[in-house]
Amino acid sequence: MKNKYQRARILIIDRELSKGKTVKTQEIRRLISQAGINVSLRQIEKDLEHMKEDLPIGYEAPLSYDTRRKGYFYTDPNFTIQAFGLKSEDIMTLLFYARTLEQYNGFKIFENILKTIEKVIDNSGIAKNTKELVADRTLLQTEKIQMSKGVELIQPILKAILEKQIIEFNYQKFEDSNPSKKLLSPILLKEDKNYWYVIGLVNEKNTPTTFALDRISSLIITNKYFTPPSFDFDNYFKYSFGITVPDTKPIKVILSFSEFQGNYIKALPIHETQKIIKDNKNELRISIQVKPTYEFYSKILGYGSDVIVISPRSIAKEIKQQLQTALKNYK
Numbered sequence: 001m002k003n004k005y006q007r008a009r010i011l012i013i014d015r016e017l018s019k020g021k022t023v024k025t026q027e028i029r030r031l032i033s034q035a036g037i038n039v040s041l042r043q044i045e046k047d048l049e050h051m052k053e054d055l056p057i058g059y060e061a062p063l064s065y066d067t068r069r070k071g072y073f074y075t076d077p078n079f080t081i082q083a084f085g086l087k088s089e090d091i092m093t094l095l096f097y098a099r100t101l102e103q104y105n106g107f108k109i110f111e112n113i114l115k116t117i118e119k120v121i122d123n124s125g126i127a128k129n130t131k132e133l134v135a136d137r138t139l140l141q142t143e144k145i146q147m148s149k150g151v152e153l154i155q156p157i158l159k160a161i162l163e164k165q166i167i168e169f170n171y172q173k174f175e176d177s178n179p180s181k182k183l184l185s186p187i188l189l190k191e192d193k194n195y196w197y198v199i200g201l202v203n204e205k206n207t208p209t210t211f212a213l214d215r216i217s218s219l220i221i222t223n224k225y226f227t228p229p230s231f232d233f234d235n236y237f238k239y240s241f242g243i244t245v246p247d248t249k250p251i252k253v254i255l256s257f258s259e260f261q262g263n264y265i266k267a268l269p270i271h272e273t274q275k276i277i278k279d280n281k282n283e284l285r286i287s288i289q290v291k292p293t294y295e296f297y298s299k300i301l302g303y304g305s306d307v308i309v310i311s312p313r314s315i316a317k318e319i320k321q322q323l324q325t326a327l328k329n330y331k
Contacts, residue, residue: 005037009047014061014081022071048072051081148195150213156221157198157213161186166224167198170217179217184209185226188233192243201229208236210243238272242295250289254310257284261306270299285310297322 012032016023025044032039051061062075160167167186170179186200187208196213208231239250254277257265262284266276271288278285290296292315300307300319309316 005039006047006050008032008035008037009039009044010051010059010081013044013047013051017063017072017074018080020074020077022066022069022073024069024071027071148214150216151196153198153213153216153219154189154196156219157186158189160221161189164225164228166222166226168220168222169211171211172215172217174215182211183222184211185228187228187231190243195243197243199233201226207247210245239289239291240295241271241290241293241299244293244295246291246293248291250291251312251315252287253290253292253312253315254285254287255300256308256310257286257303258306259283261303292318301326 009032012035013023013028016028016031025041025048028044029039029041032044048063051059052063053059059081061081062079063072064075065072157167159165167184169182169184171182172179182202184198184200184202185204186198188199190197190199190210197210198213198216199208199210202209206229236245239245259281262279265274265284265286266279270286271290273287273289275287276284277287297318300309301322309319
């Protein structure tokens, strides 16, 4: 703001215009003076112009002047700068986002985000019937996320990441009978198939290590600090099909899908490296670059008879063996 009283003056102007009436500059001046702020009519005109600006410091207020009534009014009755200059469509977007976040109900950190959104919406001046309409569960329904063990650790670990603090915890692997103590410089929180993981550096190693939150206990945020490394996690996970990233080079895998399944694969690619090789009435043939892991094989096996591994032969052989093992379970 250009001076310490401008924000206060604009809030008073907005309060009156948000009532849906036409307000004269003389009336605005009187109300501002009642608040103990000396102001000229010229300054009020400048404030009104400032409210209409679309600059980063402006509000894009839908202000108009009624020549007959000789006063200003909002052409959008739902507008208010109390919602930080948000337009009606912006508020609708926030309402939509709030509904989608409800799938994480029970996750403390997401509850805080929802509360923040609700505060903005409550101060937005949006029509009550519009708010109730979007809040109707029959309008939008998302998949219900089952809360896995360890989600209560998301907030403290996120704080440790932001504050660059080393964390200490006990970690219980499925294959080990006793937990082991770990010291980790946390860098990233990642969700995969409704499970949460923290990724960081152990003993200042250069290669990241991944820990599942559901196997962490006795978490402590230490008073030791670390310098975050420059690490490209987008590239790190580029060739993975989940949370596991083996220390190997990616390989090219060619898959042939049935025409029916191919339509879904074209609409929603199975991997970011997906490229279409052949597309006709008989098949959709694609290539992907991947580091094969348990998650990769599970994904391919999930397509059943609608997919054939063309190459490499080693991947096709592994899929065949797993299918044969599964078939034996039904004999």
